[in-house]
Amino acid sequence: MTKKRSVYVELGHSEDFGFTGLTERMCSLGRRSDRTGALDAVAQLADESDGEEAVELGEDARRLLASSLPDAILHTVWMAAVGQCFNPADHGMSSRVWLEKISELSTDRLRRDKRSYVPPPVQPVRDEELRRAVAAEIGNLAPALDRADAPSDLVDCLEQVVTRADADLGFRLFLRALKVYSIRIEKERYDRLLGLGERFGWPAAVVHDGLSVIWPPVDTTRREAMWDFGLSGLTALFVAGWDTRGARETVRNAAAGDGPERTPGSEAAILLEDTLRLLESDLSTETVTTLWLAATGRGFNIDQFAIDGRDWLRQIAEVCEGRLREVAPSYTPVVPTPRTDMTEEVLRELREVVRLCADKVVSPDWHPIPATTVLASLEQVITRVDPDLGFRLFLRVLMVLSVPLTGEQYTRYETIGARFGYGEYHVFQAEDLIRRA
Incomplete structure (x- = not known):
């Protein structure tokens, strides 16, 4: 993540936004837009979320305007990102004039809330490490874009946006091109793109939505969920x-x-x-x-x-x-043999908690269930069904019962979770149960 830019997720974005959000919206219409339709699309996007979308839309347009990129490069990346559905040149506008229109409409929307609003100076992302990482991904997929009949100079134009204008917007324009030209992405590369998006502070949908990923077969032994599952x-x-x-x-x-x-x-x-x-x-x-x-x-x-x-x-x-x-119509459900090597370790943690729950009940005000009954049921799951499932349900019950934990217990739970392959935030949900001195 860059230090000068806010995390987009914290700003309320859940999908693509700004300039690339506009191109996605216009492209999804599936038809060529005229000048009026294109301007309406800009105004409608700028008005969303009580005008919050106008902030990023105007910022993106001004970052391109503030760069030294020639009009030909701006035209190429716009036409690729929008799927050829609106060509400013057909309506007597250069790409810079079109960007100025976008910036003006965004500013007009923000001035409805604050008449004295003046757009702040642009803050392009010029982190050299991020630039190199994005440029490398663009270069690696140059052959695929060439085979997909993308403009012959598109790769160079995208690299120019990244290095001379803004790495953040350049990366988003690159992703738009991958989606428009249906470039198939293997899972390893997709994970890298997701990781880059996270460093920019984007919601995952900016990378994920509309991208053609070559997914590996469904495999329940791969624990890729960050939270409980x-x-x-x-x-x-x-x-x-x-x-x-x-x-x-x-x-x-x-x-x-x-x-x-x-x-x-x-x-x-x-x-x-x-x-x-x-x-x-x-x-x-x-x-x-x-x-x-x-x-x-x-x-x-x-x-x-x-x-x-x-x-x-x-x-x-x-x-x-x-x-x-x-x-996943080809998937055949198979229940694998449980990991019995973890049974005793999970049982020890369960039995240590039993003494803390003698007077606790689930739902004390409506058909209460004694905690001792619940823990006895969990022990049966751990010993007779699957210690992994038993431990996950055990964590759920701890939170339902608000069982106080020591820091040492929590650390042991993290170790067990890691051995089962749980995600980063799975056991973390129980952190609030730790007794503070």
């Missing part, structure tokens, strides 16, 4: 306050929650695997029901809707199978 992650979505009218919809949303880092279908496959482990186990249906109620803090009281734990797991499995048919 699978059945334990699903239970967190059903905590108190959840609207019981949308149970299957909540599951569908969870099953589709692959995030930008994972092969589409990954979350559905992991959730299905967790579900099948419990369905095919010898645990009693009462135990399965208790596990769900405890991990959700009775957020979705299936027992009050005449649904037992196994019936509900079957419904979850159906949703996951539907998602996999849609995005």
Whole structure:
């Protein structure tokens, strides 16, 4: 991340923005725009989010205007990013005149809120390391752009934007070109592009949305989720306050929650695997029901809707199978052998907590469930089903019960999570439970 620019995510952006957000929007219309339509698109984008979009749109335009780039370069990168759908030259405008129009419309929108508004000096990203990294990615994909019949000088023009105008905007224009010309990107390169986007402070959607990624097959042994996942992650979505009218919809949303880092279908496959482990186990249906109620803090009281734990797991499995048919039809669910080498380590942590929970209950004000009953059910999962799933559900129950932890316990949980391959923020969710001196 650059030190002079705010993190775009913190500013409220969740997708592409500014100049490249405009080109994406105009390109998505699927038709050539006339002058009036193009100006309307600029004005509409500038007016979004109470005018907040106008800030980045105007800044991007002025960064290009402030550069020494000739009009021919500005024209080439604009036409590539917008998919040839609006050519300023067809309407008597040079590229610089068109950029001035964008800047003026953005400023006009901001002056509606503050009449004295004057655009601040531009702050282009000129970090040499970032410039080199972006230029390297552009150069590496030059042959692919050439094969896709992109303009012969596009690669050079993009590199010129990066080195002579702004590395941030140059990288976004490069991504727009990859999307417009449907350049297929292997996963390793995609991960690098995501990492670069993170250094610029972008939301992941700026890289991810519309990019043609060559995804590896769905593989539940790859733990690429940053937060909780699978059945334990699903239970967190059903905590108190959840609207019981949308149970299957909540599951569908969870099953589709692959995030930008994972092969589409990954979350559905992991959730299905967790579900099948419990369905095919010898645990009693009462135990399965208790596990769900405890991990959700009775957020979705299936027992009050005449649904037992196994019936509900079957419904979850159906949703996951539907998602996999849609995005990964070649995937065949296989429940792998659990990692029993971790069983005793997880059990020790569970048994240490038992003494802290003698007087605790889940949902004390509505059909309470003694913590001792819950922990006994978790022990059965750890020893008879899967210590990985058992540990993830254990972490969920700790948070539901607000069990106080020592720093040493938390550190051990982090170690266990790392050995299971959990993401950076998985165990971190329990940090608030640490007792402070």
